[in-house]
Amino acid sequence: MLDGIFWDGHGNGKKKRADFRPLAPIPKTGWVKPSGYPDLSSANIISIDIETRDPDLKTMGSSVRRDGYIAGVAVGTDDGFRSYYPIAHEVGGIMSPHNMPAKFVFKWLSRELGRKEQFKIGANLLYDLEYLEHAGVTWCGQIIDVQIAEPLIDENNFSYALDRIANKYLGESKEDEALHKWAAQSYGGKPTRTDQARNYWRCPPELVGPYAISDIDLPLRIWEHQKMIIKQQNLENVFDMESRLMPMLLKMKQKGVRVDPKMVKKLGQEWREERGILVRNLSKFVNIREEFNADDKGHLKLLWDKQDLPVVKTKKGQQSFAAAVIDASNDPFVNKVKRIRQLTKSIGTYVDGYFGKHVINGRIHCQFNQLRSDDGGTVSGRFSSSQPNLQNVTSRGEFSVLREAFLPEPGQRWWKLDYSSIEPRLCAHYGSGPSADALRALYKKNPKTDFYLIAADAANIERPPAKVVALADMYGRGLASMALALGITEKEAERIKDLMHKANPFIPALAKAASNRAKQRGYITMLSGRRRRFDRWSPKNWDIRKKYEDKNGYGSATRDSEEEILAEFGCSAQRVETHKALNSILQGGSADLIKKAMVESFEAGVYDEIGVPQLTVHDELDLSADPENPAHVEAIFEAKNHMETSYDLGVFPLVDVEMGPNWKQVEDYERN
Template sequence: MIDDLYNESVWSPPEELPNLSDAPIMAIDVETRDPNLKTLGPGWVRNDGNLIGVAVAVDGWCAYLPFGHGDIGDSRGYGNMSKTLVLRWLKGQLAHGMPVVFHNAQYDLGWLLSEGVDVRNPILDTMVAAPLLDENRFSYALNSLGATYLGERKQEDDLRRAAAQHGVDAKAEMWKLPAARVALYAQTDARLTLELWHVLSKKIRADDCQSILDLELSLLPTVFEMRRRGVRVDLEKAERTKKGLLELENKLLTKVKKETGIWVEPWNARSLASVFDKLGLEYGRTAKSGAPSFTKQFLKTHEHPIARNILEIREYNKANTTFVDTILSHQHEGRIHCEFNQLRSDGGGTVTGRFSSSHPNLQQMPARHPEIKKLIRGLFLPEEGCRWGSFDYSAQEPRWLVHYACQSEGTKDDSVVQKIMRRYHEDDFDFHQMVADLAGVDRTLAKTLNLGIMYGMGIAKMATVLGDTSFQEAKALRDEYEEEVPFIRKFATMVMEQAQLRKEVRTFLGRKCRFPMRERPRERGSPVHYETMEAEWQQIMETPEANRAATYGTKWRLLDPDRLRVSFTYKALNKLIQASSADQTKQAMADCTKNGYLPMLTVHDELCFSIETDRQVGEIKELMEKCVEMRVPSKIDVGIGADWGAAK
């Protein structure tokens, strides 16, 4: 039946477009020709591609309005409407001012703007809302969320059949298909987005997460405008930098060849093994296959100079291929238009609330090699006639640790906590140095131990991070440290216990960090999601009691969800601190934008601005320091320079 309704001979675009002025909310989903989406990101900002249609949904009505199907310049017979008519109607409906919901608003807003539709309505986004209810799920795609919350998936079957019949890719080449074969898919996307918002918004209110949703939604126009404007880059300097890095890399490669007779491939383990074999040097092997292994930590701590040479070759090579080449390939008319993702993790894992970025990924910009860091960041420029301003939260995570510890019954009266509190209020205090002095270790070691305990790092991992340290030595160091500075471990344990009891921890601004995985006490095996456990228990309860032991084993009572232990609570303090830091940075972005200061970039705990006057520096600094009222004062380190590299 669906095939009959949505084929070329039966389906036709709507003859009349309704007045939606009474609709309390509208959903929009755009369809596009976006040829370089996967490699360079959405093309609207580069004038690379075009809008082919718009799907609109309100309660009780939805439609697909196509106008760009078929070959450019010859789209007759594809079921297109007048683009002028559709866009004029859409602008008229948006003028009524109702909120508009999207699934990935940045994408749709950009393509609408490319056709002159500047959406100024309140913006809602299901892709922003969903992670606030479940930050641990594997996918936030509309298809996945629809299945979970609505029991309905996208209508893709006819689209895929049509694509196969026409010999095109169903998504990337949708524009080559007649509109009739796309209509059901497109308008269902808009309808699902609307229905999904209704469900998610109710659940968010019920879960007491409205305040953090409001913060995230307030940032949507900011993040969109940051991408639209982009950041200037010095292309001539980038070419010179590329040449200079290549010369440095070749100089070291030549040095290694003179010593070993081998032109080494720095990322090829077998090539590196040949160099080490030639010099009679030992190296590790992978546990699984026994292949040669040359980790960064191994090369960094190895005594032979050749290891340091190889490490530097890798660093120069990565700076060139990963950073300079990426800047050159992604720039458009001298600007980088990065995508800033509010609630997407870097590696596909749990969403902490911190921004990630893509096309290019600015989070990966070099930070630990001073020379390379300055070179790469030096390619980024402020607006004409301005200076670059970097505003970086100083010791953001330790300050949040003390903020929470000084309010907790178990640690608020601790003498070290009280001393740190006083010092934070009195002067420019260095948390890691104070802990180093108390524990009798150097600052670098104290910082490693502080962050290690804060992040739930095990002793084995700590030994690896410290380098050239045995398990026993790392344990002795940590034990001695905890004896002198007990409040961090004590507070970490308290947060773990809270997570075990409540299955979540909650930040100062209301973001929830949940722990959905469960494990059976005293039993080995991988943790399982609580919903799976509850479904299994439901099956057990539906089985006659006399048959339960035979079906589920004699220990079936241990499967009772009330007897299960919450998994991964050792990460509780890390989640609390990371998410709190994310909240603070986002609140700072919102406050700065509200006061007329649009960030150019956000990277970790740093915001970057184009600075015109010294007065602006003071105003931005104050806005960022005062955006969240903490028990300890926040501090912003400010760097001003001709470019990003000079400002750091």
């Protein structure tokens, strides 16, 4: 199966290319080349970690579909086995004599990782498993990823690197000092992981081996601590769900989403031409020879002076050209600046970025981040995406045309399954009192009930302001934000808010109850048992806090404990951001709904018929299927059913189904 792959013949020590930089002496580390391929069937848990040559990892994500490859594999077990199997290490341009035959190593890994009853543990395991599957290794069994467990235990941490987790639980870190020192001496750079991780593949296995073995040893020992906390905090269900979700996310990344780069290239040409005309017009208008730069303060000052526009000063007395200043102007020439900025951003982000760098064989393979990590993710548990961030492709306005470039599989149609107004439905589920009872009754009678219209009628106001006020309550936004969104004064916004609260009291009451719960016990829980913790503190005395933050910046008065606040500020403390507790419940609830539905659909074989989803964006799941194929349509509606029934709520979480030729041009679909 693997004949003809690049690694055939590795391990013979033959020179591949010249490298004239002198190499540092290789220190002795005690690492010994494996003597065979043992039977690991007696273990309960197998730990895996790979070392790769992955040149584009930091800039474009995993190079598994480009020119990346595995340099070695570390394997360990909970009953004591630890070993590193190098397969494609170079040292100074020469293949290491310690390399082992890749096809034998991969055949052995398929055997050892193929037992369903054995857990597979590691850190950032989806990265490792994607490379292993690409190399032909098969595996099965439940995943334990300590970097998935940790953000469930502490979603507010500033880093989830394995080193930091190990230091937290074990008081130690990876064994990497000798490796980094040798790599820096031999290839340049600082003796740090940041500088040298890209060089591991061309470091001696004698040095990489101990480092890689620590990468399989640490997760095994970290998990012993994490699993106790998970049990103590009743996080078993959410950890199980997140773990079972990982094989599906792997398949989604491997599949990618089909795109039309030619269409985007044409759009880019049109946008560049338009931008060029605007730039030349502005250059001529302000009388400069060079191209007008919409981000250059000198060029912008020339425009402001020419038009005699109002000047806004910074705190330091300099003329401000902040985005808010430019956005506030309606001058026709400033509007040209705004347009240039819009075009430049879209060209840079989408045309040159997403479609210029990330398309491989007509597909984009983005990373879906299920929890917080050093590469992205959210504290609420909602999905984010990266490399590239396809959730960032707007669905509204002129630039939503980019969604037309996202295509279903050949001969099929794009299907969009989207939760309908999930926030008010979850509020109705959690709410209490007559107005909540009335809303639940309306949803039961008609699942398509428009809460915002019902709320507006009850308050005798229009639907748009009613929605703004309701969402502000749900998201913990203040009066100023409300007024800005409505384009009115704060006094008028307060009047509308009072009308809404009087007619629909259960939402502000629910927000207050959630905030009080967060203040009292320091956390709130979601449908799955997921927690959102409020463990940062600030001075309770507003004048003290404001004075400090006016001088040092917003949020600078927050600390990790009440004791620190008392010692530093001499006053009592309060938990910060508890006004956002309801927002966390709603965002986390919607995340739980879609994640559990995805797991259930995947494990029930729904996607066996139509393939795993193309994308997941917020409360939406995007799939590809043939509307003329009854089995495909049945699968779509099975997926919809799982989305609507994954949790037993007090209201029905309606899912709208839309279909069309691409991501943008979808329309309501009614099943016959």
